[in-house]
Amino acid sequence: MTDLILIVLVAVILSAAIGYIIRKKRSGATCIGCPNGHSCPHSKGGCSCHSHE
DSSP, rough: OOOHHHHHHHHHHHHHHHHHHHHHTTOSSSSSTTTTTTTTTTTSSOOOOOTOO
């Protein structure tokens, strides 16, 4: 029984994460991990937030 609960919990977490990524991509965010991913002036050519790394 605990295995079933664990499997359902992991499936819910994964589906929520995948749904979040899909919604962000549909709204136009190019770099989901970047705080400026949607409003970045360079969003058409990719996010420049990680260029300092």
